[in-house]
Amino acid sequence: MxxxxxxxxxxxxxxxxxxxxxxxxxxxxxxxxxxxxxxxxxxxxxxxxxxxxxxxxxxxxxxxxxxxxxxxxxxxxxxxxxxxxxxxxxxxxxxxxxxxxxxxxxxxxxxxxxxxxxxxxxxAQLSESLTATIARFADAEDALRLLNHPDASLATETLRFIAETFGEEASIRGALVDRPDLSADIRQFLMRKTSEAVAASPLVSLALGESTGRSIGEGACQAGTATILGGARKSELVKLVERLAASEQLSPAVLLRLACSGSLEGLSEALAQLAGVQAVRVRSILVEGRNKPFAALCQRAGLPQASIAILFHAVDVWRHADEDGEMLTDGEVAARIMQNLAADLASTKAGTMAPALAFLRGIAREADSRRATQVSSAAIAAA
Incomplete structure (x- = not known):
């Protein structure tokens, strides 16, 4: 035998x-x-x-x-x-x-x-080194299977590679965003991809027009970027700011949203990156609250004058709120900034401040809309 x-x-x-x-x-x-x-x-x-x-x-x-x-x-x-x-x-x-x-x-x-x-x-299990190799030879279907594998160890660089390679695929974006281990810079990248996809949608273009759809998408992306920056862990913040600066996404609107939401750590890192100075120096300027050093810093960062005024007043509002132990909503911050801008309007041509005021009104409207949605949801839950 x-x-x-x-x-x-x-x-x-x-x-x-x-x-x-x-x-x-x-x-x-x-x-x-x-x-x-x-x-x-x-x-x-x-x-x-x-x-x-x-x-x-x-x-x-x-x-x-x-x-x-x-x-x-x-x-x-x-x-x-x-x-x-x-x-x-x-x-x-x-x-x-x-x-x-x-x-x-x-x-x-x-x-x-x-x-x-x-x-x-x-x-049953896939190691980090194995998944790194698989990701580089995978098609979109296999990349999705890799992301959905319950015991696959994926390093941050592997997740970033998948995001950058297959970010156009909605299913890939969804699987990545659902991961609790996703770094802030990858999350922001995917948010931007999603915003671009929505803005480019034929349905959105047909309903709103291409220009309006693109404008709404850009606004949503700026708001999302500020939210991610504000919530990023300190260990991730520097790398995220560097990537945003390299891709020219640290716009005045993003910085204004950071300031209005009280995300002063993110604002400090962003201003430091744009101005080319140490973050510790920026934080010192924000804490001191003196107008001239603050304006000089913002000018070095390349920000327009109207943005500088809002930033200064936003930081001032949050500094006083912190001293008084107040908890402010975005809408309350916007209202206080507009009050503080009244003195600037008295000595400045109103036309130059119009974009700043429009931005603040938009922030206030967004806050009102969120509050209305929360109230409505609470009423439905209680019914």
């Missing part, structure tokens, strides 16, 4: 039919793995299993592969022989065997056979 050469391996249990050989192969392999075969015969049975792995019937080899796929106490050489077989045979060992090395899995995935790629992605 023992087979010594591949060309005679089909005789291991002839003249049985393939279906019967497949059944016997599974039974023998499971008995061997469960320790039911005599110790004196185990070496011989190992040889028989190699013979079964060379059986001319794919169904027989597949039965063997499925029986030994997840086993630790099986010959690694047998696993590798099965992993080089036809896709339907190899898939089960590639997906489940602990004897498959990471290098082997990478090689299999890069080779690009769809069923075997699926098997690699179906493994």
């Amino acid at each position: 023992k087979m010594m050469a591949p060309d005679t391996s089909a005789t291991w249990c002839e003249p049985a039919a393939p279906s019967q050989r497949a059944e016997w192969a599974e039974l023998l392999a499971r008995a061997h793995l469960d320790g039911f075969t005599p110790e004196a015969e185990r070496a011989e049975i190992d040889d028989i299993l190699f013979g079964i792995a060379a059986d001319p019937a794919v169904s027989v080899r597949r039965a063997l592969a499925e029986a030994v796929a997840g086993a630790q106490n099986i010959s690694p050489a047998l696993i590798r022989q099965l992993a080089r077989d036809a896709d339907s045979v190899a898939a089960s060992v590639i997906q489940s065997s602990p004897h498959m090395s990471e290098d082997e899995l990478v090689e299999i995935y890069v080779a690009g056979r769809p069923k075997l790629r699926e098997a690699v992605l179906g493994r």
